[in-house]
Amino acid sequence: MTPLTVTRHGRVAVLTLEHPENGNRLDRDMADAVTVALQAARTDAAIGACVVTGFGEIFCLGGDYQGAGPTAAGRAEYADALIGMDRALAHLGKPLVCAVNGDAHAGGLSVVIGCDLAVASADATFGLPEAANGLFPFLALAIVKDALPKKALFDLIYNARLLTAHEALDLCIVNEVVPRDAVLERAIELAEQAARHNAEIVTLGRDLYYGMRGLEPTAALEAARVALLAALAAKDRTPSAK
Numbered sequence: 001m002t003p004l005t006v007t008r009h010g011r012v013a014v015l016t017l018e019h020p021e022n023g024n025r026l027d028r029d030m031a032d033a034v035t036v037a038l039q040a041a042r043t044d045a046a047i048g049a050c051v052v053t054g055f056g057e058i059f060c061l062g063g064d065y066q067g068a069g070p071t072a073a074g075r076a077e078y079a080d081a082l083i084g085m086d087r088a089l090a091h092l093g094k095p096l097v098c099a100v101n102g103d104a105h106a107g108g109l110s111v112v113i114g115c116d117l118a119v120a121s122a123d124a125t126f127g128l129p130e131a132a133n134g135l136f137p138f139l140a141l142a143i144v145k146d147a148l149p150k151k152a153l154f155d156l157i158y159n160a161r162l163l164t165a166h167e168a169l170d171l172c173i174v175n176e177v178v179p180r181d182a183v184l185e186r187a188i189e190l191a192e193q194a195a196r197h198n199a200e201i202v203t204l205g206r207d208l209y210y211g212m213r214g215l216e217p218t219a220a221l222e223a224a225r226v227a228l229l230a231a232l233a234a235k236d237r238t239p240s241a242k
Helices: 028-043 072-090 107-114 129-133 138-144 150-159 165-170 180-194 199-212 217-237
Strands: 004-009 012-017 049-054 058-060 096-100 103-105 117-121 125-127 162-164 176-178
Touching (some): 004 028, 012 028, 028 049, 049 058, 058 107, 072 138, 117 165, 117 180, 125 165, 162 165, 165 176, 176 180, 199 217
Parallel strands (some): 058 103, 096 117, 103 125, 117 176
Antiparallel strands (some): 004 012
16 A cells, blocks of 8 residues: 555645554655655645545554664654655645544644644544653654643643543644544535635745744744735736735
């Protein structure tokens, strides 16, 4: 079975993580496949938005670090692949919706947070349980740290506590909670709705958001100024613009 399946639903590309025998964990091949698919989607004008989901009843239980092997080189390649995937999520330039069809733990939670919007199954759980396995959410922390209050973040880490879907909703980790069999359909609906806007301007705005992370205020405002001027020029080129 290939680690990733990409299907089309109109203008929405659906990326399905497929390692069901291993909790849809992210190994180097799957992370690389997601990166390639997102990079292709960015340059494909026929794709207006993307959805990421998992195969079966689990979304993703994290990274498959054991599959990286015991060597420093193998582990570095694994880490680089996951970092490349995170960058591709940020650099898609189009709306990205997560269809959380089941549990999203560790690196799986970072993928949820790395998407713009998320719809979760009512029975899904969310967490960073690495400490219970003798580790720490090192790579996930880079993504999750800005999405959760500090006390909530360290509660999840130190206690290896799993959030319910409704707790995740309260913390704005997901936007909606629906029955499992409605997750993908609702995520596609949200993606289709977001894809109706001016694609060039959405790309400018989304790239601005992800590009501003970590910038000090003056640099962020200058980046916003550049994007605004480019967006106004794009709006002028749109026949229906007013």
